[in-house]
Each structure stands twice: as C-alpha cells, then as structure tokens.
Amino acid sequence: MLDNKNVLFVIDHFGSGGAQRQVVNLANGLSNKGFNVHIVVYYPQYDHHRYALRSEVVVHELSKRTKLGITVPFKILYLLYNYRYKAVFGFLDTPGLYLELASLLYFHKTTLCYSERSSLALQKKGPGYFVKQNLHKLCDFITSNSIAQTEVLAARFGSEKVRYIANAVPKVFHDVVKNSATYSEKVFAVFSHTTPFKNFSYVVDSIIDYKVRFKSDPPVINWYGHIYESSELNIAREKLLLNGLQDNLIFHGPVSNVETILSKVFFLLHPSRFESSANAVAEALSAGTPVILGNINDHPIIVKESCSGFLVDLSNPSSLANALNVALNIPEEEYDNLCRNAKLYSSYNYADEVAVCKYLDIINNEC
Numbered sequence: 001m002l003d004n005k006n007v008l009f010v011i012d013h014f015g016s017g018g019a020q021r022q023v024v025n026l027a028n029g030l031s032n033k034g035f036n037v038h039i040v041v042y043y044p045q046y047d048h049h050r051y052a053l054r055s056e057v058v059v060h061e062l063s064k065r066t067k068l069g070i071t072v073p074f075k076i077l078y079l080l081y082n083y084r085y086k087a088v089f090g091f092l093d094t095p096g097l098y099l100e101l102a103s104l105l106y107f108h109k110t111t112l113c114y115s116e117r118s119s120l121a122l123q124k125k126g127p128g129y130f131v132k133q134n135l136h137k138l139c140d141f142i143t144s145n146s147i148a149q150t151e152v153l154a155a156r157f158g159s160e161k162v163r164y165i166a167n168a169v170p171k172v173f174h175d176v177v178k179n180s181a182t183y184s185e186k187v188f189a190v191f192s193h194t195t196p197f198k199n200f201s202y203v204v205d206s207i208i209d210y211k212v213r214f215k216s217d218p219p220v221i222n223w224y225g226h227i228y229e230s231s232e233l234n235i236a237r238e239k240l241l242l243n244g245l246q247d248n249l250i251f252h253g254p255v256s257n258v259e260t261i262l263s264k265v266f267f268l269l270h271p272s273r274f275e276s277s278a279n280a281v282a283e284a285l286s287a288g289t290p291v292i293l294g295n296i297n298d299h300p301i302i303v304k305e306s307c308s309g310f311l312v313d314l315s316n317p318s319s320l321a322n323a324l325n326v327a328l329n330i331p332e333e334e335y336d337n338l339c340r341n342a343k344l345y346s347s348y349n350y351a352d353e354v355a356v357c358k359y360l361d362i363i364n365n366e367c
Helices: 018-032 072-083 093-103 127-136 147-157 200-214 231-242 258-262 279-286 299-306 317-328 332-349 352-363
Strands: 006-010 036-041 058-061 087-091 111-116 141-144 162-164 188-191 221-224 249-253 267-270 291-294 309-312
Touching (some): 006 018, 006 072, 006 093, 018 036, 018 087, 018 279, 018 352, 036 072, 072 093, 087 093, 093 111, 111 352, 141 147, 188 258, 188 279, 200 231, 221 258, 258 279, 267 279, 279 299, 291 317, 299 309, 299 332
Parallel strands (some): 006 087, 087 111, 111 141, 188 221, 188 267, 221 249, 267 291
C-alpha cells in the first residue's frame, strides 16, 4: 500500500505518567499530519491523559484479565493483520514485549520500533530481561528520550538502529507567560508520583536541614502527581509534622493543568533517583521555569547546556538546602535570564514538531 498512513502505538494506559503523555503528544502530532493513528491500551480504566487526544485518533481497549496478559499479543496480532500498519511503536517495557511477540507471527512488511522510556538502572537482569533484550533485536529502530541511555543502547544494539528523540512538549507549554507574581511569591514545585525512588524523602531531609542551618522556614514546595501510599511516605509525613514543616511540602495528587501551574512556579525541583528523561523537566523549561535537578543521567548535560538552573547532589540533602537558599536570594535580573535561557533551550530541544518529524523519519524508514 503505497499511500499507507496507518500507524499503531502500544502503551499500557493513559494514566498520569510521562510515557503516556508522550504517546498522546506524538499521536496528536502525527494525526495532525494526516496519519491514521491507532493506540492500544490494556488498562483502559486509567485515563488521565486521554482527554487530550484528538478525536481522529482511534483507541483499541484490550482488557488485560490476568497478570501475564497472555491474550494481549494475539489481540495486537489481529490488529496488525486487520489494519496493515505502516509502522508500529511499543512504548515501555511490557507493552513493547507484547508488540514484539505479536510481530513474530506477522508476515507482512511494517516498521517495528521499541521506545525505551524507563531508567536502565531499574531493570532487573533475570531470565525475563535477557528474553526482552533479544526480542528488541527484532526491531528496525529503538528510540530513547535520554542522551546518556541512547549511548548505552547504541553500544548494545548498534548505532544504526538506535535514535535519540527528546520529549515532545506541546505548544501550549512553549506559549506560557510567567505570572508577574512568580518572583515575589517564590513557590517551588515537583511534578512526579510518590513511589519511593522519586525521592520525596530526600526533599523532606533537605528542608529540615534548611530550617536548622538557615534558622528560617524553607519555601513552600508543592508536589503534584499520583499519590502512592507507602511506609516511606508515612515516615516522611511524620518527619514533616515533627519539625513543623507539614505546610512546606504539600502532596496535591495528579493535575491536568500543568502549564497553568508552571506559569506561577518559581523553580521546578526534580529529585528522582532514577530517570530516563523526565517530561516534567522538559515541560518546565518549555514554560520558562528554571530547574533544580538531581545529578543523574542527562541532568548535568541539561543544566550545563541550558544555563537555566542548578544541579544538586542526591546523596547529600544539604546540597538541595543550599540550592533552595541560593534560589530564594537570586536577583530578579538573574532570575529573568534563567527563564529566558530555559525558553531558548527548549525551543531547540523540546518543540513537539521536532520530535514528530523524527518519528516521521522512522515511519518512512529514512533514518
């Protein structure tokens, strides 16, 4: 089919995660360019980002009734034969596995691409890991949204098939105008869920350290994202209460109006211990919000090249306490420069059109 415009994305759900946001962004971008975009999800009950999909995008809900989801690859295989997609993309570990398994029984031409969106440091190297790595070899292309992880994947699978494609950030973030009260109110924010590796405990220890060393209350930090209850989170809350800081780190739960919130955020904090490349960082920079990032993965590169924030040592809570103090005392002119630098950097790196065009190259097999 010379004019085949059918494209398939496979993802677990439309929940509040970064990979899910990227699938929606890319699906909308390709749909806007005339492609017939289909998306497979197997946990349709999680629909946080679904509202943002263009009406033209087709969603296939393949309910996963058991933990292994043995039927999911066969349901995907049915779609492959029924729609003869020009290109198919698996996002994240398990969705990618299902798509790659389905491709073993698909005997027509299609471009198969796996998109690695998770931290490689979190992968457990058991038997399942080696099976998945071998299945990735079936792919025509492998993409990563992390500069550092792209180098690792290229060494593993070959540079000819591995591509770095930065996160696509919608225009609505690039169009954000900072609220006039942002500098005077100095409110900080985190956009992340509350699994322990996202490192809320580090933030708690840092603001306690700030209160002790600087003899004053730390700034208010609003934490937005799905709240997963855990013993670690309960301990963190108890420490905040014990130190009279329960109003300085506030867990709000997930939000959909991220760009509106960012217009009023003084600095974004991203303390995660493991990350490929966080949507929250790309969106903050696109909105002209300076960042304070932990020293992992791509963050040193981003801070150095963007000149729009600070890097902190995630092994030392005092490092973040010091960064908060520096940020609170930054002259307004210097702060405005950080905001402008963030906008400029994101316009070259995170514009949704840039990412969509790179995926178009893969679809057309022009890499």
